[in-house]
Amino acid sequence: MSDPVRTPSLVECCSAAVGLVHGALRPKRPDERFQRSLTDVGLPTPRRTVRVTALPQVPRSVPTALIVEGRFAPRHILNALTTFVIEHREATFLVDPSVCLDVRKRAIAELPSVLRAVVTPPADTIATVTALRRAPLLPTPDFALPTHAHWDHVCGLLDLPGLPVHLHSIEHDWITSGTVAPAGGVRDSLIDRPIRRYDLDGPPVLTFTRSHDLFGDGSVVLVDLPGHTPGSVGVLAHTERGWVLLAGDAAWHTEQISGIRQKSSFPGDFVDNDRAEAFRTLQRLHLAQHYTTIIPTHDHTASRQLLSPL
Numbered sequence: 392m393s394d395p396v397r398t399p400s401l402v403e404c405c406s407a408a409v410g411l412v413h414g415a416l417r418p419k420r421p422d423e424r425f426q427r428s429l430t431d432v433g434l435p436t437p438r439r440t441v442r443v444t445a446l447p448q449v450p451r452s453v454p455t456a457l458i459v460e461g462r463f464a465p466r467h468i469l470n471a472l473t474t475f476v477i478e479h480r481e482a483t484f485l486v487d488p489s490v491c492l493d494v495r496k497r498a499i500a501e502l503p504s505v506l507r508a509v510v511t512p513p514a515d516t517i518a519t520v521t522a523l524r525r526a527p528l529l530p531t532p533d534f535a536l537p538t539h540a541h542w543d544h545v546c547g548l549l550d551l552p553g554l555p556v557h558l559h560s561i562e563h564d565w566i567t568s569g570t571v572a573p574a575g576g577v578r579d580s581l582i583d584r585p586i587r588r589y590d591l592d593g594p595p596v597l598t599f600t601r602s603h604d605l606f607g608d609g610s611v612v613l614v615d616l617p618g619h620t621p622g623s624v625g626v627l628a629h630t631e632r633g634w635v636l637l638a639g640d641a642a643w644h645t646e647q648i649s650g651i652r653q654k655s656s657f658p659g660d661f662v663d664n665d666r667a668e669a670f671r672t673l674q675r676l677h678l679a680q681h682y683t684t685i686i687p688t689h690d691h692t693a694s695r696q697l698l699s700p701l
């Protein structure tokens with residue numbers, strides 16, 4: 392039986408609704424003093440390239456104002472539950488195995504009803520396991536590496552039994568401590584499989600304070616993107632076409648990064664664990680956008696740059 396999940400109170404729902412209106416009129420302003428305090432130490436020195444591929448996904452059209460605070464044009468943007476495949480000479484791995492088969496029953500049903508209404512994907516959403524079967528020329532994945540442990544970044548694991556998962560130790564501690572799980576469908580996806588915990592034990596990268604060099608050759612470096620969840624990471628990959636940073640849900644859309652706009656309070660208040668920290672991370676991403684292509688996991692338009700040519 393699944394663990395109980397945290398459900399927002401009526402007061403929290405009202406607060407988010409008020410925040411949505413307030414943010415639409417007066418979006419949170421960038422903190423210029425914070426940005427001036429940051430030191431940019433530059434990019435790693437890679438000795439190899441990797442290939443990054445976005446698996447096909449069916450997007451849904453969502454009001455821009457529910458994603459990017461205070462932004463009304465265009466009126467709608469495309470949002471998708473995308474999974475990425477990274478091919479390195481030593482291993483192939485999935486970033487954000489996002490959708491299981493029958494996702495409405497197996498994961499979304501566990502979410503609080505206030506969230507179900509806004510996150511339910513289209514009926515023809517492609518499960519991660521199905522997308523992999525449709526791409527037979529991609530190597531079989533050796534492990535998965537979620538950018539963070541929310542249901543829409545791990546529940547595809549339910550159809551990939553035994554696949555090892557690399558998980559930031561801070562994130563692992565966060566989802567396993569306490570009797571109430573932080574989000575639906577998460578613990579079920581991670582039980583009965585090898586979990587390889589890692590720490591961000593490496594030096595700063597760009598303005599991100601710490602990192603982890605996954606293969607020791609600078610080709611895939613995990614960077615700290617806290618706020619959305621305590622242990623959220625970005626996956627910085629060196630490809631033949633330059634650097635790509637898979638940013639998870641540190642932003643939902645590149646418009647947030649270019650314009651420094653936080654997620655709208657509804658539903659952002661319910662999904663960002665620490666809104667102030669998330670906003671600081673967003674400003675670090677804004678500074679990084681000049682050196683790397685940034686792909687938020689759910690930004691369908693951005694991820695199309697990485698569609699497989701297969």
Ligand SMILES: [Zn+2]
Nearest residue numbers: 541543544640
């Ligand atoms: Zn997400």
